[in-house]
Amino acid sequence: MNVLLNLVMFQLGWLACVLGGAYHRPWIGTALVALVIVVHLSQAPRPLRESTLILLVGVLGGAWDSLLVAQGLLVYPSGTLVTGIAPHWIVAMWLLFATTLNVSLNWLKGRYLLAILCGAIAGPLAYYTGARLGGVVMPEPAQALTALSLGWAVLMPLLTLLAGRFDGMQLSQARAATVECE
16 A cells, blocks of 8 residues: 555544544544544455454554543543544544555664654644544643543554564565566
8 A cells, every 4th residue: 555645544534533523423533533534454364464453553552532521531522422532534534544654654663763663752742733623632641641642652563563463465475586587
């Protein structure tokens, strides 16, 4: 899959989720994410591996965000199906984020210190931006941003490790060798 296309689809999906959540139409972002995932998997040489990665990231990210919600650090204006749990559009955003790990964020694999640094900075920055757009409220911003920074510093290298293990965007070595010979 083209890196630029992957990045553009992620940004559009992210924006649709945040604005949908902010304006009480969370299903719009979730539906767009579903479409992006279908397109992403249609381009994957090994869609089962890529699907596994997407689901794992969704579970991990949903659990992490739910912990922050349960602690009162994040409050979402819409899309919450169960009190104390992250809304469906946030879980959709984690699924969407997973589509970048083996494409536009592929360069982070094996660079764990850089992944820690990127996670610690970019993760909270995304939530801060989401808050400015009305998609999330941080009752105690300093506490929320600190927790987000620490969490993303742990999650990002873990996610890149999982992406390497469940890379559905690379041809298998045997298939790649056959393609080269053709």
